[in-house]
Amino acid sequence: MSLTHLQRLEAEAIHIFREVAATFAKPVMLYSVGKDSSVMLHLAMKAFYPGKPPFPFLHVDTTWKFREMIEFRDRTAAELGIDLLVHINRDGLEQKINPFTHGSNVHTHVMKTVALRQALDKYGFDAAFGGARRDEEKSRAKERIFSFRNGQHAWDPKNQRPELWKSYNTRVGPSESIRVFPLSNWTELDIWQYILKENIPIVPLYFAARRPVVERDGMLIMVDDERMPLHADEKVEQRLVRFRTLGCYPLTAAIESNATTLQDIVREMLTARTSERHGRLIDADETASMEKKKREGYF
């Protein structure tokens, strides 16, 4: 009996979770509420069975997430009995940083990147799991599974630790840390297949429903609450849409779709002609924008 590719990916991720639990003093899992986080959470539950994951889960809340994400987050944490920490950048909140007046770059930097650094410093975590996959984006294709960060949480792409076999270098000095990516070798299709196979709950926003959207710069943006300012020529329409990735609602474009089940989603994916990050407005700024953000400490 030899393992299928999904079984191999699952076993690899479980191995990574256990390595971190065995070698770090204070790990945390970054929980972004998206589908990749749902898969990671599921794998973490498997890795330590019959025990619970021996680390807390951290959600960096930009205060601009879809409302349904927050509901799902709180319900999941309660049902699984996991330790959920929520961090908001209070300075940013006081300065009323938002994606509309400050633009996606400033908003993401202050409410996500800086907020994450604040939270990591506050709790003194020395390892943080993230759900990034190498198939998502060019600079991620070269990132290690155990990815070193200096005391300022910065990534140096030209000076990464060599990573051979699965003999990981898990050593860090004071204030340094490691970002760990158990889903490095998964593709978007692997994620969906696994969700389907394992029956993993995900935020309903991934499924098509009639939602209020406006068309802006060729993207469909959902009007999730009254904070969204509308231009004079924009009108809110109810359209049958869903999301391929989830983030801050003003920065995450919906796609028109009638996929209401997981099978529909997979079918749609198999015929998709654009990559999933296409709907992420923060990537479009410049070719290497993700690499820049990661160097600054973004996940």
Added chain:
Amino acid sequence: MTASIPATSGSVLEYLAKQEKKSLLRFMTCGSVDDGKSTLIGRLLYDSKLLFDDQLAALKRETKRNSTNHGDIDFALLIDGLEAEREQGITIDVAYRFFATSRRKFIVADAPGHEEYTRNMVTAASTAALAVVLVDSRKGILRQTRRHSFIASLLGVRHVVLAVNKIDLVGFDRRVFDTIVADYRAFAENVGFSTITPIPISARFGDNMTSRSPNMPWYGGPTLLEHLETVPIEEEAAEAEFRFPVQLVLRPNLDFRGFAGQVASGSIAVGDPVAVAKSGQLSRIKEIVTYDGKLARAVEGQSVTLVLEDELDISRGNMLVPPEDRPHVADQFMAHVIWLHPDAMLPGRSYILRTEVDSVSATITSLKHQIDVNTFAEEAAKSLRMNEIGVCNLSTQAPIVFDSYKDNRTTGNFVLIDRFTNATVGAGMIDFPLRRALNVHWQALDINKKARSALNHQTPRVLWFTGFSGSGKSTIANTVEKMLHAQGKHTFLLDGDNVRHGLNRDLGFTEEDRVENIRRVAEVAKLMTEAGLIVLVSFISPFRSERRMARELFGPGEFIEIFVDTPIEECARRDPKGLYKKALAGEISNFTGISSPYERPETPEIHLHTVGREVTTLASEIEAYLDNQ
């Protein structure tokens, strides 16, 4: 909580069922810089319809902006992700790419070709089952082709595809292809691959990539993709002996104690007998626990939790194995080591050795020879620089569990980590345990250090004086020894200059020799403390690593590091032996403080600021410290 999945059309479920049976092939591409590796991977993704419209659009935009490849899409741009690479046009790091066909899922490691990136290639090879070696039809087999094949083989890659690329540029000439294949086979015979599959291709135009090329009717073999889809994946690990490195002990409650890990090779079933590798204790498998229920059997690659019939003390770093087929347990072994860091490997220096689950202090006791990766010739060497490969003997502070790398890639490997920067500096593949580790056991003697020191009425210690030449180490040590002698203590002073006249007369002042110099002196000091003496060591000992290595030979409180802190300007002014004058004139190379570094102690037990203070005052400070211990 479960998401409900309403019943829908069968086709997606059928498709997924098929996907479920797909296997996984990890392969690497190698070849020198212009052989077209990135183009080949880009083409595989393109022809497998795995590029999305937005990726293609971005690619076309960037081709216009950057490419030297006018007109056609430049697939290499898709792969060379990092900014620096786009600027330099070369691949400096390993990139992982993913694609799948109806038969297999593939993970491709794209490794750089230049000799100075050998370490990246090694990284890519460490997880690959197959290597696609690219050769430019116009150039034939190059040094790089040989080097890459050798490294792939050293890292345990058993299957090679010889992709003879740019065949369009030689008019699809069969003779060119046949000559290259013959040349490759002639040299690869000695490299040790199980299979070599030559395929003539044009990555740029797609010939024999995913469909048979009409330009080469003389070629009857498979296309590249066909071959990758069907080549039998290594079953070696599945058929090898059972190995279960223990990652973590799970004890969620008092009733459960399980050993979590990933089966490295072979398989195990409930009821099977197992041995604990390090202790030799025996037990049987009681349960194989997973979140998805208990299993009757666990196989290579699965992450499971094993529960044993007996309560045994087993911790991370140990291994569960079949009683009749055990791995090696030893603290000395020979290994092939590849150096990954700009700071050279130094025999005698202490590193952290990390296997999949174990971590111990280790030193390279001897570098037997270095291997020229282009000619495979064995050459004498004193150290390994970045990207160099050598055969070494290593010694670990505690025994580790391992197999020979050729028998087991998972349990036969290790990485070396710098103790101070935590950088990954080397990687190793174990060849075999050394006989002396197996047969030289520590002889327990009846008269021990405690007995000897009781007779002497003193506690043995090492006073380790470090500082620049001319800082006053020897003068202070000499005064301290006189004071101790007057108290009736048994002492010995090991002076750097004196020891270099005898025990260490074969050593010079290069970094490697300085490390060995300190190692020998530390060992001698250790023997003398065993004899019950108070040992004063007066050595420049410029490197933190070696002072730490010396410290670790002794028990807690036994090693007292004394930093004789005299600024270099003051030492040069004093210049008791006239050495600074010579060094500044360039007549002495590797002179500490002038042309060789001195790493200041961070937390010495005693920190002596000497400027403006009398020798007796300084010596009394040390005496007072000893009295208070």
